[in-house]
Amino acid sequence: MSKKRRTKRNYEVAKRCHCADQRTCGHHWWLRVFSNGKRQRVDLTALFPNESVEVAAAKAKEMARRGAIVDGELNRGNDSRLTVADVAKRYVAARGGRKHYYLDGLLSVRVPAGNGTVATLGSKPVDDVTASDIKAAVAVWRARKRTLAGARKGQVAERHLLQSGRHLFNWALQEGLATRSPFYSLQGVPIIHVKASKSRRRRLEEGEEERILKAADDYVRDFFMAMIETGCRPGELRTLQWTEVRGDQIIVLETKAKDREERSIPIMPTLRAILDRRRIGPDGGRLSDSAFVFGNETGEEVTRRRLCGLWLDTCKRAKVVNLHLHDLRGEAGSQLLEAGVPIHEVRDALGHSSTTMTSTYLRTRTNSLQKAYEQRAADRARKAIRRVS
Secondary structure (H helix, E strand, C coil): CCCCCCCCCCCCCEECCCCCCCCCCCCCEEEEEEECCEEEEEEHHHHCCCCCHHHHHHHHHHHHHCCCEECCEECCCCCCCCEHHHHHHHHHHHCCCCCCHHHHHHHCCEEEEECCEEEEHHHCEHHHCCHHHHHHHHHHHHCCCCCHHHHHHHHHHHHHHHHHHHHHHHHHHHCCCCCCCCCECCCCCECCCCCCCCCCCCCCCCCHHHHHHHHCCHHHHHHHHHHHHHCCCHHHHHCCEHHHEECCEEEECCCCCCCCCCEEEECCHHHHHHHHHHCECCCCCECCCCCECCCCCCCCCCCHHHHHHHHHHHHHHHCCCCCCCCHHHHHHHHHHHHCCCCHHHHHHHHCCCCHHHHHCCCCCCHHHHHHHHHHHHHHHHHHHHHHHC
16 A cells, blocks of 8 residues: 655644634634744744734744744843743742742743733743733633632632742842842832731531541541641641651751741651551562652652542541641641640741741630630639638
């Protein structure tokens, strides 16, 4: 059988969808051009949002002839200033190299780049980013809302997006990588206001711990008890490795701690039993020192998404509503306070920089308040008797 002859591919303007009428559908127009020695695919609709497809194609071809297109984006030419993406790479490396979901979303947003074109926020010089660019990023997140539940998630994502961006630019200022922040004016007045996170007041209610332990599998059961025993952040436990379990202490490294300060947590008998059980691999041998304590059976890291999914499934089976993994951290701190531990020691156990932050985590139960008021009434009664006598 003779082979089918391959025809020369047409590199004219086209859409990458299968719509019946591509002239009227809302998908982007694309064009393949030859620039800087290689063929590149250019998103015409994204680069030239205010131009017709014919004009956008003509501009893209002219820029390609001048070598002004690199990897589908406009070349910055001789501008050697640090871009937002450059700063973000250093920022992530300084924080332990962990992937940052909201920061990645911020860098990928397309914003105006001059001359009627647009580019990703990450490709702009860090000092050229304006408040309008940040607001454009927020608008993209707002457009993702669909249902009521999705709208609520969108509001949370919007706040996290702004918090991540503000922290990135503040860090760049401190490190001397930027001279200004789009979140503040030159006089230091906030231009973009970021809503403060609402403190949660959720604690374990009567019977919930028993239902969770009954409904959980071995992994979630161990993680749940470890959260109560240590008061660690979920991410600190999820990324904990056996090299950080030293004798009768768990060492939370500064690269993994949110406050970037190393702290040690004593291992109590309940936690020791969990650690001893999890150290044994499926073959009966001990896991390597580089394995993750709360990883899978072979010690590989469990992703954040996987952990959250397991937790939500467990809460659903246990009929526990609106209990986050992070709420267990507040539960651990509150139990320490109710046991008589001074608040400054609770602060150190949770890894906070101030007791003000710690106080937002602590929640006293109603029965504890009852006992406190009864104790105060008894003390006042004894003082009254002594005054009379």
